[in-house]
Amino acid sequence: MKNIAILGSTGSIGCQTLDVVRSHADEFAVYAISARSSVDLLISQAREFLPKVVCIADESKLTQLRDGLEGLPVTCYGGDKAIEEMVEHTEIDIVVAAMVGYAGLRPTIAAIRAGKTIAFANKETLVVAGELVCALAREHNVSLLPVDSEHSAIFQSLMGEDSGQVEKLLLTASGGPFRLMPARQLASVTAGVALKHPNLLMGAKITIDSATMMNKGFEVIEAKWLFSMPVSKIEVLVHPQSIIHSAVQFIDGSVKAQLGMPDMRLPIQFALTYPRREKSDFPRIDFFSLTDGLTFYKPDTEKFQCLKLAYEATRMGGNMPCVLNAANEVAVAAFLKGQIGFLQIPCLIEYAMEHISFNATPDLEAYMETDKQTRALTEERRENLKFEI
Amino acid sequence: MKNIAILGSTGSIGCQTLDVVRSHADEFAVYAISARSSVDLLISQAREFLPKVVCIADESKLTQLRDGLEGLPVTCYGGDKAIEEMVEHTEIDIVVAAMVGYAGLRPTIAAIRAGKTIAFANKETLVVAGELVCALAREHNVSLLPVDSEHSAIFQSLMGEDSGQVEKLLLTASGGPFRLMPARQLASVTAGVALKHPNLLMGAKITIDSATMMNKGFEVIEAKWLFSMPVSKIEVLVHPQSIIHSAVQFIDGSVKAQLGMPDMRLPIQFALTYPRREKSDFPRIDFFSLTDGLTFYKPDTEKFQCLKLAYEATRMGGNMPCVLNAANEVAVAAFLKGQIGFLQIPCLIEYAMEHISFNATPDLEAYMETDKQTRALTEERRENLKFEI
Numbered sequence: 001m002k003n004i005a006i007l008g009s010t011g012s013i014g015c016q017t018l019d020v021v022r023s024h025a026d027e028f029a030v031y032a033i034s035a036r037s038s039v040d041l042l043i044s045q046a047r048e049f050l051p052k053v054v055c056i057a058d059e060s061k062l063t064q065l066r067d068g069l070e071g072l073p074v075t076c077y078g079g080d081k082a083i084e085e086m087v088e089h090t091e092i093d094i095v096v097a098a099m100v101g102y103a104g105l106r107p108t109i110a111a112i113r114a115g116k117t118i119a120f121a122n123k124e125t126l127v128v129a130g131e132l133v134c135a136l137a138r139e140h141n142v143s144l145l146p147v148d149s150e151h152s153a154i155f156q157s158l159m160g161e162d163s164g165q166v167e168k169l170l171l172t173a174s175g176g177p178f179r180l181m182p183a184r185q186l187a188s189v190t191a192g193v194a195l196k197h198p199n200l201l202m203g204a205k206i207t208i209d210s211a212t213m214m215n216k217g218f219e220v221i222e223a224k225w226l227f228s229m230p231v232s233k234i235e236v237l238v239h240p241q242s243i244i245h246s247a248v249q250f251i252d253g254s255v256k257a258q259l260g261m262p263d264m265r266l267p268i269q270f271a272l273t274y275p276r277r278e279k280s281d282f283p284r285i286d287f288f289s290l291t292d293g294l295t296f297y298k299p300d301t302e303k304f305q306c307l308k309l310a311y312e313a314t315r316m317g318g319n320m321p322c323v324l325n326a327a328n329e330v331a332v333a334a335f336l337k338g339q340i341g342f343l344q345i346p347c348l349i350e351y352a353m354e355h356i357s358f359n360a361t362p363d364l365e366a367y368m369e370t371d372k373q374t375r376a377l378t379e380e381r382r383e384n385l386k387f388e389i
Numbered sequence: 390m391k392n393i394a395i396l397g398s399t400g401s402i403g404c405q406t407l408d409v410v411r412s413h414a415d416e417f418a419v420y421a422i423s424a425r426s427s428v429d430l431l432i433s434q435a436r437e438f439l440p441k442v443v444c445i446a447d448e449s450k451l452t453q454l455r456d457g458l459e460g461l462p463v464t465c466y467g468g469d470k471a472i473e474e475m476v477e478h479t480e481i482d483i484v485v486a487a488m489v490g491y492a493g494l495r496p497t498i499a500a501i502r503a504g505k506t507i508a509f510a511n512k513e514t515l516v517v518a519g520e521l522v523c524a525l526a527r528e529h530n531v532s533l534l535p536v537d538s539e540h541s542a543i544f545q546s547l548m549g550e551d552s553g554q555v556e557k558l559l560l561t562a563s564g565g566p567f568r569l570m571p572a573r574q575l576a577s578v579t580a581g582v583a584l585k586h587p588n589l590l591m592g593a594k595i596t597i598d599s600a601t602m603m604n605k606g607f608e609v610i611e612a613k614w615l616f617s618m619p620v621s622k623i624e625v626l627v628h629p630q631s632i633i634h635s636a637v638q639f640i641d642g643s644v645k646a647q648l649g650m651p652d653m654r655l656p657i658q659f660a661l662t663y664p665r666r667e668k669s670d671f672p673r674i675d676f677f678s679l680t681d682g683l684t685f686y687k688p689d690t691e692k693f694q695c696l697k698l699a700y701e702a703t704r705m706g707g708n709m710p711c712v713l714n715a716a717n718e719v720a721v722a723a724f725l726k727g728q729i730g731f732l733q734i735p736c737l738i739e740y741a742m743e744h745i746s747f748n749a750t751p752d753l754e755a756y757m758e759t760d761k762q763t764r765a766l767t768e769e770r771r772e773n774l775k776f777e778i
Contacts, residue, residue: 156643156645157645159548159549159550160548160549160550161548161549161666162665162666165665165666170676237676237677247648249673249674250666251666251667251668251669252655252658252659252662252666252667252668252669252671253649253650253652253655253669253671253672253673254545254647254648254649254655254659254666255647255648255649255674256545256546256645256646256647256648257645257646257647257648258643258644258645258646259636259643259644259645259646260642260643260644261642263642266641266642266643269641270641270643273641276551276554277550277551277554277639277640277641277643278640278641279640279641280640280641280642282641282642283642284638284642285638285644287559287626287685288685288686288687290684290685292682293681293682293683293684293685294682294683294684295679295682295683296676296677296679296682297677298677
């Protein structure tokens with residue numbers, strides 16, 4: 001029986017992780033769950049899974065959480081600090097880091113320091129502070145198991161292989177909902193349109209990141225750290241069918257790939273059961289129904305500037321990916337509120353990358369400072385922008 | 390430095406194996422080579438690679454072989470028995486079994502008994518006597534490394550995995566040159582037409598087997614033995630681009646595949662260097678040039694009866710795959726000589742399967758007897774057939 005803590009249990013990955021646990025009740029117990037502010041869903045999850053500990057980051061909702069779980073053997077806490085403490089419980093075997101955005105960084109670091117296996121779904125943590133997090137994981141001999149379908153695919157393709165014999169990583173991308181839209185129409189895209197992603201059930205932030213292809217840029221950075229691979233050896237392939245989840249090319253020219261239906265439960269389950277696999281009733285690929293075949297295109301980085309900015313930030317290194325991430329969080333939030341247009345997202349990020357001072361060797365405090373400065377600068381710039389659609 | 394023996398060095402796989410050795414001269418030495426009757430090529434290979442031992446099965450050409458290598462430090466032998474003795478040399482590390490057809494059985498068994506690692510390119514050996522050969526390999530703790538691109542793909546996809554967690558093997562097939570030809574036109578196909586295979590540089594026998602899809606049937610049987618998998622868990626996918634070389638579906642629904650350009654040197658090199666990979670200059674997949682995409686179709690077993698007969702023979706087991714193989718060798722030889730039409734190949738095989746007595750538990754002698762009887766019966770039937778085109 002593995003004891004699981006889920007950070008961000010009310011988000012898309014969190015809910016799907018609970019789905020997996022539900023169908024393997026004999027193997028996994030939910031020891032702890034946390035959410036930012038979705039208190040109602042958090043209560044209902046706690047009532048079903050009866051974790052020992054439940055945390056809500058938004059302390060104003062702690063009373064509501066306690067009331068909702070009264071009489072149950074569940075201890076409730078509020079605040080970010082409580083989440084960091086929660087992951088240190090010795091009974092926890094594996095921490096699913098499924099918080100959205102930069103908020104995942106500190107609890108993930110706490111979990112690594114506590115020696116927990118991490119199932120990694122919070123890509124921003126690696127984007128912002130990949131070097132630091134990976135060094136810490138090595139130091140504490142902690143496994144970072146990817147949950148993203150792309151990184152899980154690479155991880156699976158590397159099983160039994162010598163990672164020193166990798167020639168390149170082939171990261172596939174659906175291309176997002178605007179792959180075929182002419183560039184000049186992108187300016188008029190609204191949040192409502194962008195929130196319809198063709199393949200995966202995802203949250204709003206990641207859906208917009210997918211539409212701008214920043215999500216793929218983040219995954220390039222994540223892959224760099226997870227697999228210790230220079231960014232020059234990470235190639236993005238647009239693959240609209242999302243069947244090949246990613247691949248690895250080896251020095252002899254052989255390519256290994258992992259394929260599956262677009263269903264996040266598969267990589268989640270694999271991270272939880274690794275190194276074993278467990279039977280599942282997830283849908284299987286029906287190769288004969290793939291009438292368009294499996295196709296591949298070069299990503300259009302002129303049209304999707306966010307992907308280009310992500311490659312640039314990674315090549316620069318230091319605090320630049322942190323700038324990229326913070327500016328993106330601010331810009332996407334503004335886009336979702338209808339405050340800026342779709343094409344202003346990369347403009348704001350580029351502006352931040354040009355104006356925040358470069359720091360080649362940031363420590364955790366420097367990351368925090370860069371994050372704060374970037375958010376302030378991007379907000380300020382956003383307020384002065386004329387809304388263009 | 391690994392010492393290699395190549396059985397069938399003058400065939401397509403043999404020549405490509407020597408290509409691989411040529412580009413890794415620091416890692417591999419050719420210790421022994423053999424051929425059936427292509428004495429001129431065998432001489433020129435021996436002059437280049439200077440093996441210690443050279444064998445020619447056709448004893449009438451032994452004098453020519455000796456004359457051609459006079460003055461060189463190479464010992465020459467003739468006859469099938471000499472080939473069996475050759476593989477027992479203690480200096481040999483790995484035996485590449487690249488003979489065509491049933492002739493590969495005895496030397497392969499001799500090599501296994503001598504404890505040599507086998508790089509397996511002679512599928513007929515496993516088709517005819519897979520149970521016996523695999524039992525022997527287990528007994529002598531010998532690795533059977535597949536050289537066929539499909540089985541190498543499955544082998545690579547299984548690295549680091551628990552083979553008990555396989556749900557099915559997905560064996561890809563180009564579909565052969567007649568995939569799109571209407572069934573009624575198949576009757577008039579001649580050897581000249583059939584010998585133009587779209588993808589791989591192959592010998593005449595295997596080219597015809599590919600056109601009838603018997604080759605794929607043999608590969609199903611081979612996969613059954615190599616991976617200890619019931620035939621009900623082996624599915625054939627027609628995949629005309631031949632980029633996905635085969636795949637494995639696991640119990641969690643995850644599929645792992647190995648991809649590459651159609652180039653036999655890759656699986657040959659992998660078998661020789663396993664478990665490592667070595668740098669190569671083989672062409673890489675250019676995903677962006679795959680304009681038709683990667684497509685998949687159900688095999689048409691009504692049109693390609695040989696594939697159906699192979700599944701039937703495997704399901705029956707015992708000596709039936711041996712009957713399948715012997716009848717196929719006779720029928721293909723007759724087709725190549727223009728003695729029978731294309732659609733008479735499966736007719737002859739079906740006739741043999743219906744008329745040779747079934748033996749559920751044959752030993753090596755029984756296989757020999759079945760083989761002899763089947764050849765005689767099929768020849769006799771062939772002589773009585775009216776040539777139909």
